[in-house]
Amino acid sequence: MAATPTKQEYRLQNLSCASCAAKFEKNVKAIPEVQDAQVNFGASKITVVGSISVNQIEEAGAFDGIKVTQSVARTLEKSTPFYRKKENVLAGISLFFVILGYLLVNMRGETNPLPITMFILAILVGGVGIFKTGFRNLARFEFDMKTLMTIAIIGAAIIGEWEEAAVVVFLFAVSEALEAYSMDKARQSIRQLMDIAPPTAIIKRAHGEHFHEIELPTEEIQIGDILIVKPGQKIAMDGIVISGLSAVNQAAITGESIPVNKTVNDEVFAGTLNEEGALEVRVTKRVEDTTIAKIIHLVEEAQAEKAPSQQFVDRFAKYYTPAIMIIAFLVAIIPPLFVGDWQHWIYQGLAVLVVGCPCALVVSTPVAIVTAIGNAARQGVLIKGGVYLEQLGHIEAVAFDKTGTLTKGQPAVTDILTTDERSEDYLLQLVAAVEKQSQHPLAKAILNTLHNKNLQELVPTDFQSVTGKGAYATVDSQRIYVGSLKWVATLASVDKNIENKVKKLQDQGKTVVAVVSNDQLIGLIGIADQLRQESKDVLHKLNALKVKHMVMLTGDAEPTAQAIATTLKMTDVRASLLPEEKLMAIKDLRAQFGAVAMVGDGVNDAPALATANVGIAMGGAGTDAALETADIALMGDDLTKLPYTIGLSRKTLRIIKENIIFALALKLIALLLVIPGWLTLWIAIFADMGATLLVVFNSLRLIRAKK
Incomplete structure (x- = not known):
């Protein structure tokens, strides 16, 4: 049986432009041992299927000075100062000769x-890199930016336009340096993510009868190892706290600005900052499986995935370059046949070649997508592809799951009603004593309220659970029964007034727990899932963003759903839905509104999330299902990130449109100067360089997009 070809990832340095990335990918694919190769321009990575060495890959990228390292290797990129980069030094020397030339022109x-x-x-000095690539491309009939520049510069020199040829070489070198700088700026979002988790950590391991601490690279740390995290240190691995209490700043993973208290049995993530106490953490994931590693991988994959607008631009650019070459040839040949002056029109044709470089157009979309996805990751929003980033900008309706999305998903005590002279606090103490032994979710809500009020716990005896009905125990010399009104009514008399109070609470979407002491009803406790504080504000912001329709889809009963909807002023509520009914509801919404987003918890709502145009999962941190099923994950369980993400998407779409218009309009204006014969090589290079820089710097505005 044939061996499966190996798949390797490599990181790239000096990958300067989108067309260079396409050429590099083509060169690597041409290597006999390679079955397939894919360059991720945004993340500066290449994935190669086949047995191949780093040297072979570097040879394929020699035309652009590309350096290659193993993806798994944690390489600290040495940032070479701007003035020490070889190409910039050569550009500087070229400028020196240009200035000297102009001084001598004035003198001689x-x-x-x-x-x-x-x-x-x-x-010669400034154009050595251009010419080497340009001549090689000409020999292979490959026409990229450097080929066009080579033809234009040599043509200008042949017709005696030495000054302009020299200035064009210098300006082109400057434009390449600025483009490389700005692309590097766009990629910093990923590099910052990669630098979040420390490369080493202190591990406590058994050595005979004693434990000793050793510092290890994170790659060598095993599941089950005990991690020692001191105050002020970053946590190096995902794990569970087994000792200690501390506040942990999780902003790097979840985007939360407020530190979260962590104690025994709480989950912690690699890359988060331990602020106060010392912690001991049992490692639960290897370094390549940590949440931050998954985020980095998904962000890089997302940046590689081409959005619809980028696919359009790529198709357009494929026909654009040959068209420009034909136009340049016709400009150089046809007018002089009628008006003479071959030198002037050949010069105009060369200028058309320069102005027609497709660089600005090719880079117009990927830089915006790369920057937006990187920005979102830093804000705690994981967008899994340019296609979802674009689709979110077209959303007309948003469907929300209720529990855990619009609400906190954790029941809390909302009402304590007594029916005799006993105080509310004493009633709560009696109920908490019985519920202390129970596993029911409502019991946790009651005990949390007791602790929040700093009330003393009473000690129960003879505890008994009655399945489906409630529980009872002896507390403070009384037999206390806690459960549903229907069960309690068989133990004590319930008057009409009590029934009305219960109905009123149930109409508000609350679960009612009745309490009996011996044979007398002594009180009622109302419990409900709490509305998130931010839910109302989020819906208001979505209205401001012109989202046409918002709907709640929930499996809860109608009264509970209506109570939440009334508070939020939501008019479309669909309750008591099974998962398949939620899916059908999404299909109906798509038929009615077109583009629909579904916001849920990523597990129960998986069919609906998959059916929506964009599925958005709440609380992606630590939830593999949410990271894998949703198109977008709000890592910090923070609903306020939803309007930010839709706003970012719309801003990205606007910037992409602006970029395409800038790129084409500047070139069109320059090309129209051919008609009166005013187009010069200077104007051509400024139009090309200006369009490229305008597009890149316009895209970099997305770095500053905030919540």
Whole structure:
């Protein structure tokens, strides 16, 4: 049986432009041992299927000076200062010769051999990289930006335009340096994510009868190891706290600004900051499986996935470059057949070649997508592809699950009503004593209220649970029964007034627990899932963003759903839905409104999340199901991130449209200058460089997009 080809990931340095990435991918695919290769321009990575060495990959990228490292290796990229980069040094020397040439032109005239020599030196020094790639491409009939520039510069030199050829070489070098700088800026969002988790950690391991502490690289830490985390240190691995109490800043993972208290049995994540106490943490995931590692992987994959607008631009650029070459050829040949002046029109044709470089157009979409997805990750929102980022911008309706989305998903005591002279606090103490032995979710709500009020716990004896009805125990010399009104009514008399109070609480969506002491009803406790404080504000912001329709889809009973909807002023509520009915509701909404987003917990709502145009999961941190089933995960269980994400998506769409318009409009204006014969190589390079820089810097505005 044939061996399965190996799949390897490598990180890339010096990957400067989108067209260079496409060419690099093509070169790697051409290597005989390679079955397939995919370059992720946004993340500066390549995935190769086949047995191949790093040197072979670097040879394929030699035209752009690409350096390759193993993806798993934690390499600290040395940032070379701007003035020490080889290409920038050469550009500087080229500028020196250009200035010297102009000084000599003023002193000796344009036709003097000395200034011409200076311009030739400027062309050779500044254009060495361009020419090497350009000639190689010409030999293979590959026409990219450097090929067009090579033809234009050599053509200008042949017709004696030495000065302009030299200036074009310098300006092109400057534009390449600025583009590389701005792309690096866009990629910083991923690099910052990768630097979040420390590369080493202190581990406590058994050595004979004693434990000793050793510092290990995170790659060598095993599941089950005990991690020692001191105050002020970053947590290196995902795990469960087994000792200690501390506040942990989880902003890097969840985007939460307020530190979260962690104690025994609480989950902690790699890359989060331990602020106060010392913790001992049992490691639960290997370094490559931690939540931050998954986030980085998903963000990088998302940036590689082409959004619809990028696919359109790529298709357009495929026909655009040959079209520009044909136009340039026709400009150089046809007018002089009628008006003469071959030199002038050949010069105009060369200028058309320069202005027609597709760089600005090709880079118009990926830089915006890369920057937006990286920004969202830093804010605690994981967007799993450019396609979802774009689709979210077109959303017309949003469907919300109720429990855990619009509400906290944790029942809490809302009402304590007594029917005799006993105080509310004493009633709560009696009920809590019985419920202390119970596993019911409502019991937790009652005990939490007792602790929040700092009330003393009473000691129960003879506890008994009655399945489906309630429980009872002896507390403070009384037999206390706690359960449903229907069961309690068989133990004590219930008058009409009590029944009305119970109905009123149930109409508000609350679960009612009745309490009997011996044979007398002594009180009622109302318990309900608490509405998130931010839910009302989020719906208001979505209205401001012109989202046309909002609907609640829930499996809860009608009264509970209506009570929450009334508070939130939601008019469309669909209650008592099974998972398949939620799915049908999403299909109906899509038929009615077109693009629909579904917000749920990523587990129970999986069919509805998958059916919606964009599925958004709450609380992705630590929840593998949410990370895998949803298109977008709000990592910190924070609903306020929803309006931010929709706003970011719409801003990204707007910037992509602006970029395409900028790129084409500047080039069109420059090309129209051919008609009166005013287009010069200077204007051409400024139009090309200006369009590219305008597009890139416009995209970088997304770095500043905040909640």
